[in-house]
Amino acid sequence: MADKGRLSGLELNVLRSSILTSDAPEIFNHTANDEKPPVDRLIALYGLPVSQGSDTYKTMETEFRSSYKAYCQHVLDYDKSMEEYDLSSPAEPSRPPSSSEGMDTPLSELVRRFVEERIRGGNWTKKSEKEYRAIFSLLLAILGADIACSSITSKSAQKVKSTLQQVPKNINSNPKTRGLKFEDAITVVGVERMHVKTINKHLNACHGLFKWAEKNGYVSKNVFTGLTIKLKKSGDGERTAFSKDQIGKILSAILKDETSAIKKEYQRWGPLIAIYSGARLNEIAQLQLGDVRQVDGLWCFDINEKADGVRLKTSSATRLIPIHSELLELGFLEHAERLKKSGKQRLLHELSLSQGTGYGRNLSRWFNGPFLKAVGMSGQGLVFHSFRHTMVTNLLQSGVAEPLVKAIVGHAQEGVTQQVYFGDGYTVAQKKEAIERLSFGLENEGLK
Incomplete structure (x- = not known):
């Protein structure tokens, strides 16, 4: 130059x-x-x-x-x-480009x-x-x-x-x-x-x-409209929700140690957290022990991006999820406290970070493979992500309003009322009341 x-x-x-x-x-x-x-x-x-x-x-x-x-x-x-300027005439304000x-x-x-x-x-x-x-x-x-x-x-x-x-x-x-x-x-x-x-x-x-x-005036029309390839939906390949009977069978296999597939702590607590929170695979896999905390007197999972290597799917994923009473009764807080005393930083500390996929790869591979096969549920369109479908389905069926369900599972809200005027969102108490409607009857099934 x-x-x-x-x-x-x-x-x-x-x-x-x-x-x-x-x-x-x-x-x-x-x-x-x-x-x-x-x-x-x-x-x-x-x-x-x-x-x-x-x-x-x-x-x-x-x-x-x-x-x-x-x-x-x-x-x-x-x-x-x-850039050169004509100093003989007044400067014009910047303007967007013409068509x-x-x-x-x-x-x-x-x-x-x-x-x-x-x-x-x-x-x-x-x-x-x-x-x-x-x-x-x-x-x-x-x-x-x-x-x-x-x-x-x-x-x-x-x-x-x-x-x-x-x-x-x-x-x-x-x-x-x-x-x-x-x-x-x-x-x-x-x-x-x-x-x-x-x-x-x-x-x-x-x-x-x-x-x-x-x-913004750069093109006259969107030439990429309608170009996506339509996929044929197959009932066998679709992800679906677990039924309550299937959740009961999973809980029984985990809590009664009915299968030889469970050998590590993350294989017990990963699915349990998913059942009672509806959180995404990587949200669970990357949880820090410091993310288990009390808010307004209620124990919550604090889903955030504060720690190194932690990433969320969308901005709507940042949220508080109250911990279900049945998960507390299963000794979750005691387990978390033991990990803290042993110097661990992450809840599922046995999982390692995989470049590009986060911490959840081994949990996903284990659950979708050996575990589902051990409990007789492989090949039915069921995967770890099905826990989210289960949470959404059960909350909606129990009468929880859709915006509140979205706030619990971390989906973006729609409409001016929810996006603009309801900026503070739902309280932890409101989420807790909603999530407690989900029950799998641990006492009745003899799982406590």
Whole structure:
């Protein structure tokens, strides 16, 4: 810039696209042929004693992407600082781009503005932000970062849809596709392709992006409307709720130790917490002992993102869930106190963190596999997530209002009344009264 002045449009778009890809490791590290990922080239350049796969390597790779993103943004900011002004006329207030200006906006810039607004508005959790960035990085790879919004047509959207159906599952980690150029990777035969549900997730994200773009004058219409693939529903494959008899059988198997499948503490307390709280798998798996606390005199699970490595699915997931009296009667608080005295930090301390999936992987694998098989419930569309269906179904059937059910299980509220005027939400006492309507008759079944 010192020699030539401001950057060209192409150079600006490359920098903007680089900012997006720096948040998506699978795109940032994607290389062709024998070329090494950026951090490996950096390590080789300076002869650093850092081995691939080590904690130091992971930290270095993360910081490298972060610093590169900061560098690109700094260059963009410096270029902007070189703008010229006509000081002979009054300065005009900033205005949104005209229709023609908006439609000439590069796709990479559209994505950047959309992502920035969503983050600033607090619409995404860290996990959601990471997922959306990866989705939009793939969109840019298919259509091109520099394509103008005005050039994106229904045919372009169909191209995205058809290309997504060719994308191999785990494209960057599969040995058959790792290291290939994107256009070469999608032609590899003999590999499993992206699942239809994942394809629809990508298409829905693109629909959300272009819906925002249409409202803000960047495009004249949303070309991603109606593109999702309709899935045939199969009764055998659907997730369903447990019946009360099935819950009774699960409780009996756990509390009477009727199966050899239960060998660890998390295999006992994980399902018990799910039965009486309706919380998500990872919400339970990542619970800290400090998250078991009294609020207004009532014992609660405090579902939050305060601890390192803890992530929630949505902003609505942050909530207090009163602990059911039957779970208290089963000695839950005493168990938690023993763990505190032994120096543990997490409730299900035996579970380890899995990159990208959280703490719940082993609990899910054990419950959905060996345990359900041991109690004769495998192959019936029942999984750990069915506990949430069970909670919602039973609360609604017992007369609990739907907004209160949503507050307990962490679903987003709808309507101005709930979203705006009822900002403080339901009290712990109200939730407690509702959740106590759910009873599985431990005393009658001889399970206490």
